[in-house]
Amino acid sequence: MGFFRSALQLHRLYHGLFAALLFSAVIPSASDAATVLFITRNNGSFNTDELQRTSLITSWGHTILPLYQSSSQAVFDAAVAQADVAYFSSQINSNLIGFNPATACVGSLLEEGGLTDEFGLSSTSGDYAYPTIYLVGSSHYITATLPGGAHTIFSPAERHHYLSGTIAPGAHLLSLDGTTKNYRVMVAVEIGGELYTGAPAIGRRVWLPWGPRNITFSNLTAIGELLLKRSIEWAAQANTCSRLTKRAFLPDGTALTSGTQLAAGTEVKFLIYINNTGNAQSDVSVQDILDPAFTYRPATLQIDNSLPNCASSPCPPATEAAVFALVNAAVIRSDDVNLDGVRFDGINTIDAGDQNVPGNGVININANSIWALLFSATLN
Numbered sequence: 001m002g003f004f005r006s007a008l009q010l011h012r013l014y015h016g017l018f019a020a021l022l023f024s025a026v027i028p029s030a031s032d033a034a035t036v037l038f039i040t041r042n043n044g045s046f047n048t049d050e051l052q053r054t055s056l057i058t059s060w061g062h063t064i065l066p067l068y069q070s071s072s073q074a075v076f077d078a079a080v081a082q083a084d085v086a087y088f089s090s091q092i093n094s095n096l097i098g099f100n101p102a103t104a105c106v107g108s109l110l111e112e113g114g115l116t117d118e119f120g121l122s123s124t125s126g127d128y129a130y131p132t133i134y135l136v137g138s139s140h141y142i143t144a145t146l147p148g149g150a151h152t153i154f155s156p157a158e159r160h161h162y163l164s165g166t167i168a169p170g171a172h173l174l175s176l177d178g179t180t181k182n183y184r185v186m187v188a189v190e191i192g193g194e195l196y197t198g199a200p201a202i203g204r205r206v207w208l209p210w211g212p213r214n215i216t217f218s219n220l221t222a223i224g225e226l227l228l229k230r231s232i233e234w235a236a237q238a239n240t241c242s243r244l245t246k247r248a249f250l251p252d253g254t255a256l257t258s259g260t261q262l263a264a265g266t267e268v269k270f271l272i273y274i275n276n277t278g279n280a281q282s283d284v285s286v287q288d289i290l291d292p293a294f295t296y297r298p299a300t301l302q303i304d305n306s307l308p309n310c311a312s313s314p315c316p317p318a319t320e321a322a323v324f325a326l327v328n329a330a331v332i333r334s335d336d337v338n339l340d341g342v343r344f345d346g347i348n349t350i351d352a353g354d355q356n357v358p359g360n361g362v363i364n365i366n367a368n369s370i371w372a373l374l375f376s377a378t379l380n
Helices: 048-059 073-080 222-236 317-328
Strands: 002-006 035-040 063-068 085-088 107-110 122-128 133-135 149-151 160-167 171-177 184-189 205-207 244-249 267-276 284-289 294-296 302-308 342-344 349-352 369-379
Touching: 035 048, 048 063, 048 222, 063 073, 085 222, 107 222, 160 171, 184 222, 205 222, 244 317, 267 284, 267 317, 284 369, 302 317, 317 369, 349 369
Parallel strands: 002 284, 035 063, 035 085, 085 107, 107 205
Antiparallel strands: 122 160, 133 149, 133 171, 160 184, 171 184, 184 205, 244 267, 267 369, 284 349, 294 369, 302 369, 342 349
């Protein structure tokens, strides 16, 4: 299931790309093959430790897409668009990364301690030599098949690492160290979960319990392998590479460009669309809070999910115009809460889906399609 929020600035019209905060209600399946974007220390080759990891991952049916750590942002973004999950092992040198890893809109698995702050998981990290980790429960998919308590994930023992300093409020604690139970050694953050910076996570994040570069990965036990396997499955099941975009039009379909100045009383039609480039998404919610410069026009809520997706987000202007035309011709939905999927709260908030408004109706998005919401507002 998912939650989206968009906003509008005062008086002068601004609109554009907003990161989609998407949750999937699909239960991960062990049979789902994923494309794993694996960040490498060397250009064009795996070192021995990386091969140990990639060999294990491919043995589960996944595909490895290698990317050199010093690649440009453009190269990284293009690779992310082809991947289901990104893997940042402790073999990389975080000081030599040539892109912003936190922009990954796919699930990310993190071993490299130098990336905790970039991903907003914690302000610092450390490592320890205790022999076990302590699973705090089985409510999360990653740990659901294991009992709570102490577990050995390396034999012979290897050093584990932990999050420290300021911790992301949205971090779901999976494991502590098995000796003092003071250190957070494994956490997961859902899309939209609050990071320690206060920003929402734009992709699922898993902090794996091993990290120091000199560990012997082949010492991983069956339990350690299971934790990694289920981390990949969970992280790969939902991504936000299908972006949420907000555009503005005049009632006649004229697209308004960013910075356009409008006279008071002008009717503006706001189009919010999700370019879903992957599997069908279940139980998605979108929320738009109108800026005080605008007043919602009653009985203007419309939705559509009939067009195929674009190759990338945002869609080209011609496709956006086609989306506008289709949703503008769709049936008007009620402003009230009555299971038709949308509502206006009578003040300033439009909701699609039922996550924030029980009884509002479930919104599901077809695979490889564009879902669109349209409504009108008057510039005060």
